[in-house]
Amino acid sequence: MIDAINTALRRLPTWVLYLLGSLYPVWLLYLGMTGGLGADPVKALEHELGERALQLLILGLAVTPLRRFVGVNLIRFRRALGVLTFTYVALHLLVWLLLDVQIVSQILADIAKRPYITIGMAGFVLMVPLALTSNDASVKRLGRKWKRLHLLTYPAAFLGGLHYVMLAKGFQIEPLIYLTVIVVLLALRLFGFVVRSFVALRV
Numbered sequence: 001m002i003d004a005i006n007t008a009l010r011r012l013p014t015w016v017l018y019l020l021g022s023l024y025p026v027w028l029l030y031l032g033m034t035g036g037l038g039a040d041p042v043k044a045l046e047h048e049l050g051e052r053a054l055q056l057l058i059l060g061l062a063v064t065p066l067r068r069f070v071g072v073n074l075i076r077f078r079r080a081l082g083v084l085t086f087t088y089v090a091l092h093l094l095v096w097l098l099l100d101v102q103i104v105s106q107i108l109a110d111i112a113k114r115p116y117i118t119i120g121m122a123g124f125v126l127m128v129p130l131a132l133t134s135n136d137a138s139v140k141r142l143g144r145k146w147k148r149l150h151l152l153t154y155p156a157a158f159l160g161g162l163h164y165v166m167l168a169k170g171f172q173i174e175p176l177i178y179l180t181v182i183v184v185l186l187a188l189r190l191f192g193f194v195v196r197s198f199v200a201l202r203v
Contacts, residue, residue, distance in 0.1 A: 002071040009073065014080050021056075021084040025049065025091055046095045053088035054164060054178050056081055057157050061185040079134055082153075086131040089124055089160070116166035123159030126152045154189065157182050 028048055032041035037048075059074075060081040066072045074081075101107050110117050130152055132138070139146050161179035168175045 006071070006073050009076075014077060017077055017080045017084070021080070021087070024052065025088070042095065042099045046092060046100060049088050049092040049095060050164070053085055053092055054160055056085040056088060057160060058178070058181055058185065060085060061153075061157060061182065061189075065185060065188050082130065083134055086127050086134075089127060093120075093124055116163055119159050119166065120163035123156045123163060126156040126159070130156070154186055158186065 028037070028045055031037045032045050035041075037044035060078055063074045063078045063081070066074060097107060101110065111121055112118070130150055133142065133146060133149060142149065161175075161182040165175040165179050
C-alpha cells in the first residue's frame with residue numbers, strides 16, 4: 001500500500017501542487033465577490049487564508065515524520081509546501097492590511113498593542129528569509145548555512161499556531177488542536193536531533 005502511494009507521488013509533478021495552491025485564493029476571492037463567503041467576506045477570506053496556511057505548514061512539518069515512521073515520501077513536495085505556506089500567510093496579511101484595517105496608523109497601533117497580531121507579525125518576519133532562499137541558487141550559495149537558516153521554520157510554525165490560539169475568542173478547541181499538532185511535530189524533530197547527536201557522540 002505504501003509503495004503504491006509513493007509510486008503515485010513520484011508520478012505527480014510538483015507544478016500541480018503550485019497550480020492548485022495558486023487557484024485556491026482566486027476561488028476564495030470569487031466567492032467573496034459573489035456572496036459565497038457570508039455576510040463578512042473580508043473576515044472570512046482572512047480566516048480561510050490563515051487556516052489554509054497553517055494546514056500547509058503542518059503538512060510541511062510532517063514530511064520527515066511521515067517518511068520516517070509511516071514510509072510515505074513527500075520530500076519532493078516540501079519546497080512547494082513551504083512556498084505555498086508563505087504565499088498564503090502573505091495573502092492573509094495583505095487582506096488584513098488592505099481590506100480589513102486599511103488605516104496605516106491603526107495597523108501600527110494594532111501590531112504594537114495586540115499580542116496576537118505582534119506574534120503573527122513576528123512569525124511572518126521569520127518566514128521572509130525562508131521564502132527568499134527557497135531556491136537552488138540560495139542552497140548552493142549558502143551551503144551549510146542554508147540548513148541553519150531554515151531552522152527558523154520551527155519558531156515560525158510555533159508562532160503561527162500560537163497566533164491562531166490567541167486570535168480565537170473564548171475557549172475554542174480547533175486552534176488548540178492546530179497548536180498541539182505543531183508542538184508534537186516540533187517535539188518529534190527535536191527528539192530525532194537528540195537521538196542523532198547521541199549516536200554521533202557514541203560513534
